[in-house]
Amino acid sequence: MQGSNHDDVRRRNLSVILRLVHRAGPVSRSQLTRVTGLNRSTIAALVGELAELGLAEEREPDATNQVGRPSMMVAASDHVVALAVNPEIDAVTIGVVGLGGTVHRRIREAMAQSPSAADAVATTVDVLQRMRAELGPRFRFVGVGVAVPGLVRAHDGLVRHAPHLGWVDEPLAGMLEAATGLRVFAANDASTGAMAERHFGAGRGITDLIYLNGGASGIGGGLIVGGAPAGGVAGYAGEFGHTRVSSSAATDSAGIAGTLEAEVTRSALLDLLGQGTLDPDDFERALLASTSPQVRHEVERQLDHLAVALAGAINILNPQLVVLGGFLASIHAVDPERLRAAVGRLTLPVPFDSVRICPAQLGSNLLMIGAAELVFERLLDDPGGFVLPAG
Amino acid sequence: MQGSNHDDVRRRNLSVILRLVHRAGPVSRSQLTRVTGLNRSTIAALVGELAELGLAEEREPDATNQVGRPSMMVAASDHVVALAVNPEIDAVTIGVVGLGGTVHRRIREAMAQSPSAADAVATTVDVLQRMRAELGPRFRFVGVGVAVPGLVRAHDGLVRHAPHLGWVDEPLAGMLEAATGLRVFAANDASTGAMAERHFGAGRGITDLIYLNGGASGIGGGLIVGGAPAGGVAGYAGEFGHTRVSSSAATDSAGIAGTLEAEVTRSALLDLLGQGTLDPDDFERALLASTSPQVRHEVERQLDHLAVALAGAINILNPQLVVLGGFLASIHAVDPERLRAAVGRLTLPVPFDSVRICPAQLGSNLLMIGAAELVFERLLDDPGGFVLPAG
């Protein structure tokens, strides 16, 4: 219940403009006046301040062949970068992402064994130093975003439980903050994926969506409700994998029976395909190419279970869009109509009519973009007040 | 992506102050300065403007026995009122609710048969005229809020489908607007109940909660996610009744099998209790007094099914609180521990530890307060700009 004053107006307007150029790419000043409703002179002053802060850059106008004086282009600076980190069971993937949207670098550091939190920190520090040297002083690192396969407490980045990494109550964000001197924000990997798809993928401009990702280690998800990422009270929201979808006794990683994660697994399909492990693209190709009736039957069984979980969420949340990532996108691709029909049988007609189900659009950069967005989100909230470290 | 200007600051500050006195009751000016962070002089000016608008009233200070000059009390005006309407299968309940929180009047207009939309409008107009005459010109009606047992499209108040009333695509809000000359806002009854419990009941100050209400006609619900009521893309969110909780073939009112609404019903309990119909309080008393093992068994069966639906929602939304209303509160009262334990078996430990399950606090005024809040919410968003009709 905070009151507003002049500073808040300035902060909000800077935030709105920087957010626009970050999300929508380079935009002309005249477009900014139209979209924000602010006066030309105000836009000029705001853009000037953003440029002084080094967050935006003004370029000569593009040739538009339009009547009237051409308008300057405004773009978010790609030299303002976030370090994106994604620890997994067999590797730590680290990237450098610019505010303008460019993924400058991405490195997958393979690990001999599942990394501890300390391992992840050490690797991150190491890669950060190399990246800094490589990119030179023009690039300013404003923070670190971490996408963790597990439950992460939102406010302080404590990893409560990451089963596949074997982490329990690891103060990852704090450790990284101490080791790098940068501000660190951590969140669940699926939640960050949802945010990435929402802003830069299949969910652009959509205010209510559900994102479900199927990985080797299970099923996670994220929600956007009313335009804002829904974290729940502590940031643990989105655990679709443990929704009960059948009365079978098969249990998931948390020991709960009959859940989505127990019934719908990538490994069951890999077994039937006669494959050990496949990268996601090869997996989808193999699945689509398969003519085996057993494979087909298993896909259909999994789609029907997936439909139960989706239907429940659709009835409750009335979303505009369901985005499926990972192997869930693959089984969806085999028979989209079956999934949609199964969902339709379990939902009310009205919410069903307004929902679309589609595959994720962002590929391998998903988690890099999402993790970087964790940092940029704070920067965008208060462009002037966010402490920019020197360098 | 709107920009802000001075008007927005004023609007927001007026909004913040009026919302505070509306939600928290009378508050001193000095408290307002502390909570909002605004200057004394600013608070004085803002309160003065609200008083001029007739929305707030300043009173002499309460005796506090504190050192220093006593601070003026500020209260929302109870003469600013909303008409709350709740059509049901056998009656239309209509009330007059003041901005300060007082329910000035409440009338249950019994209906010989299930009212049509036109019946509901006619009754409302009739009651409104009587109330206006009764209360006199000092009371200003700022709008009409309607809590409808069915799916309501948020932006225009179209009732898409109200199965128990037999309504399909009734433009209820538009009809009422034409008939009364007041602004009308309609929403699902359970959603408005969630809002009421959130602001004035069990969920005060809580940002993430789930509300489930069990009525004679089924189970509905509402969500508060991140502090905001979650309506979904069109306002249909919260339909917990159609969540699949078992593999049984029993169907609900929408024809979906094995859902919460199919398994958990008030009528099954009434049958076992040997009662035809009971008002909610009598029902709960009878249920708690019953020593029949069949009743006990049925309650436990229903609690176990309820647990499945709650667990799914808790995993997905990580709420701080689950509020149970109607007969769901009654079966919960029989054995709270059983429900909690059953939920615990189906949820992840971390979100489970942070959630509390409790009965609703607001009794028979729930829907009156909630429906009025639909109107007040708009008024609070822009106290100066909300058009106050004369009278």
Added chain:
DNA sequence: CTAGTTTGCTGTGCAGGGCAACAAACAGGG
């Protein structure tokens, strides 16, 4: 080259919150 259009730039006006100084209203202590 001219007319028309759109945008950038500059100086001014204005609304509204912050601030400081003073007065007013309280409690507590002697």
Added chain:
DNA sequence: CCCTGTTTGTTGCCCTGCACAGCAAACTAG
């Protein structure tokens, strides 16, 4: 009862930041 210390209301002034108008600049079209 008076004095002191504390807190709040009130008033006048200041400062910030957006709007607006007027003019110059840069484009298209004919």
